[in-house]
Amino acid sequence: MPFVPAATLPEDRPYSRRATWIFTTIVVLFLAAPVVALLPGQVNSVAWLTGAGRPDTFTGYVYGENCGRDSCTTVTYGTLASTGQGIAWPARRCPGQACAPA
Numbered sequence: 001m002p003f004v005p006a007a008t009l010p011e012d013r014p015y016s017r018r019a020t021w022i023f024t025t026i027v028v029l030f031l032a033a034p035v036v037a038l039l040p041g042q043v044n045s046v047a048w049l050t051g052a053g054r055p056d057t058f059t060g061y062v063y064g065e066n067c068g069r070d071s072c073t074t075v076t077y078g079t080l081a082s083t084g085q086g087i088a089w090p091a092r093r094c095p096g097q098a099c100a101p102a
Helices: 014-051
Strands: 058-067 072-080 086-089
Touching: 058 086
Parallel strands: none
Antiparallel strands: 058 072, 072 086
């Protein structure tokens, strides 16, 4: 007696494979988007927990304005204690006193 399968495989339909490929691509992109968006924060969290980098102290001297194309923002000009490098901190921070950058 010859073998007779209970069900046969569907015909090879190219449109079916294309739809599956498109659906799979959309699902993978949908699932990968949050990972890509959250990964930098996770890396920074792990680095902070392990103590990577070194803390520094910012000493602010004077407030100023940093103007871009559309608007101006208040900055605090000062120096970093470890290097003595002058920087502009993007907020009103500790004028005339040392403070840890937040």
